[in-house]
Amino acid sequence: MEEMLTLETFEEASEIVKKVARDTNLVFSEHFSSQTGNKVYLKPENMQYTGAYKLRGAYYKISTLTDEERGRGLITASAGNHAQGVAYAAKAFGAKAVIVMPTSTPLIKVNRTKSYGAEVILHGDVYDEACEKALELAEEHGYTFIHPFDDLAVATGQGTIAMEIFKELPLVDYILVPIGGGGLATGVSTLAKQLNPKIKVIGVEPANANCMQVSLQKGEVTTLPKVNTIADGTAVKRPGEKIFPYLQQNLDEIITVQDEELIVAFLDMVENHKMIVENSGLLTVAALKHLDVKGKKVVSVLSGGNMDVITMSSVVQNGLIARNRIFTLSVLLPDKPGSLVKVASLISENQGNIVKTEHNAFYSVNRNDTVELKVTMEAFGAEHKQQIINALEQAGYKPKQVRALL
Numbered sequence: 001m002e003e004m005l006t007l008e009t010f011e012e013a014s015e016i017v018k019k020v021a022r023d024t025n026l027v028f029s030e031h032f033s034s035q036t037g038n039k040v041y042l043k044p045e046n047m048q049y050t051g052a053y054k055l056r057g058a059y060y061k062i063s064t065l066t067d068e069e070r071g072r073g074l075i076t077a078s079a080g081n082h083a084q085g086v087a088y089a090a091k092a093f094g095a096k097a098v099i100v101m102p103t104s105t106p107l108i109k110v111n112r113t114k115s116y117g118a119e120v121i122l123h124g125d126v127y128d129e130a131c132e133k134a135l136e137l138a139e140e141h142g143y144t145f146i147h148p149f150d151d152l153a154v155a156t157g158q159g160t161i162a163m164e165i166f167k168e169l170p171l172v173d174y175i176l177v178p179i180g181g182g183g184l185a186t187g188v189s190t191l192a193k194q195l196n197p198k199i200k201v202i203g204v205e206p207a208n209a210n211c212m213q214v215s216l217q218k219g220e221v222t223t224l225p226k227v228n229t230i231a232d233g234t235a236v237k238r239p240g241e242k243i244f245p246y247l248q249q250n251l252d253e254i255i256t257v258q259d260e261e262l263i264v265a266f267l268d269m270v271e272n273h274k275m276i277v278e279n280s281g282l283l284t285v286a287a288l289k290h291l292d293v294k295g296k297k298v299v300s301v302l303s304g305g306n307m308d309v310i311t312m313s314s315v316v317q318n319g320l321i322a323r324n325r326i327f328t329l330s331v332l333l334p335d336k337p338g339s340l341v342k343v344a345s346l347i348s349e350n351q352g353n354i355v356k357t358e359h360n361a362f363y364s365v366n367r368n369d370t371v372e373l374k375v376t377m378e379a380f381g382a383e384h385k386q387q388i389i390n391a392l393e394q395a396g397y398k399p400k401q402v403r404a405l406l
Helices: 005-018 029-034 054-063 067-071 081-093 106-117 127-141 152-168 183-195 211-218 244-248 259-273 281-290 309-322 339-351 381-392
Strands: 027-029 039-044 074-077 097-101 119-122 173-177 200-206 255-256 295-300 326-333 353-360 371-378 400-401
Touching: 005 039, 005 054, 005 152, 005 183, 027 029, 027 259, 029 039, 029 259, 029 281, 039 152, 054 081, 054 152, 054 183, 074 081, 074 127, 081 097, 081 106, 097 106, 106 119, 106 173, 106 200, 152 183, 152 400, 173 183, 173 281, 183 244, 200 211, 211 244, 255 281, 259 281, 259 309, 259 326, 309 326, 326 339, 326 381, 339 353, 339 371, 339 381
Parallel strands: 039 295, 074 097, 097 119, 173 200, 173 295, 200 255
Antiparallel strands: 027 039, 326 371, 326 400, 353 371
């Protein structure tokens, strides 16, 4: 293993990265602390200029290049955050940047990358396909390729996060980091172990994009046949080869979370911390409840906040459904005047707020006998929802919960 990720190199990178990185001081979370029994701190890298930590690694890597390497133009592949980091850093150094992004990349990430002056090419369904195209173009045009994670200089830049955490919270016990290809986890875990070998660094992956977990279990870099997750920034089939030995040595554990957990975590962050964090950045928040410890100082790295409004809207709506704060009931009524009013009154008396109704007079062949009413309403949570259902049942209706109509 190359001896490049040294304490001296990390210190040098920390000074260089300060030129472009904002101070993302730790935020103590009373909400997550009370939920978990630990002292939970958030490292809000979603507040960086480009909306993500990736600026650190990109800027440090480009700072290590020669004028000739920068002069040939820079190219990379990215699902969005590394793209913006390279575009921003390239502009700072006066270098041309070409970015290949998967066609599924959220529009906000595409537009912001362009806004930093980069040329954007959309190619492939996932990062891995975009990366193949970027390497082809680098060969064809002589561009200098900046790998988003499988590069020791990039990983060093990302590791500066651990330096900042340690300075603010020297007695930190656990650091949770999201994992896509592994660059962030490499830098953070390697430096954390150098600063204090007792610090536990936990990597967090989407359950359906767990390339690092599979690779560590097999003892070799392994490619997943497919990935499928709403955490687009960590939808990677194969982790980095160069950085893998560092992760084998320094990463203590991998936790995987389901997409449904990210949806609920998004609501938690918005309601309790007034912060927008993208799905990949929420991995470490969702993982808090999977951490089987109490009374520890835990830092969750929020890796980014670049989420487009359409995705945000969908996540909020589905999060409210998951929390039983929006739900739909189907009720069968006699086709008589006033029947709908009676149901609405019962819901109102129990403080339910109707947001949508669907009245189907053709539910039964005998429409004079039975019609269906679907009511979508707001509640305060599971207990309040059950109260409304009980009230309808006691009134002689047989409410049936159906898929929420949004």
